[in-house]
Amino acid sequence: MTDEIVCPVDRTLSLINKKWSIQIIRDLFFGKKHFKEFKEGKDISNKVLSSCLADLEKNGLIEKKVLDTKPISTEYSLTDYGKSMNRIIYELAMFTLADEKDKVYSEKTKEQLKENSKQTLEIDD
Structure with missing residues (x-):
């Protein structure tokens, strides 16, 4: 089998x-x-x-x-397994923030959201 x-x-x-x-x-x-x-x-x-x-x-x-x-x-x-989803959650957020057509967030807010997500989700670039 x-x-x-x-x-x-x-x-x-x-x-x-x-x-x-x-x-x-x-x-x-x-x-x-x-x-x-x-x-x-x-x-x-x-x-x-x-x-x-x-x-x-x-x-x-x-x-x-x-x-x-x-x-x-x-x-x-x-x-620990759940924490390993940090990159997935981060990339979902970045997908929306990178959308040029998205007018929900100002550029300043986008940058703040990116930085906050990076810190909270412990993302290292």
Whole structure:
């Protein structure tokens, strides 16, 4: 029997194919840790968010830690594997910022966003 050959891009996308996965990973890079923080500014139900977090955890990108506090609190963090997605998140942002037709951001804002992303995502050029 031969092993099925799968495109590496398809394999990566399968890890993050749920609608909110990339945004949650981005939020973790930018310091969010708690369920309610992931909901901020997003039209996402508790059920969908829970499912997405569970998939990211199952795929080894994030880990969940239940804190011994009252009331009980849960924190999420990126695993080393999840942290290795820093370049992907960065390149997605740069793709938009490089678009000459994009008039959403001023040139000054684009430069600030590039620098902030580079620092937060620990990108070395």
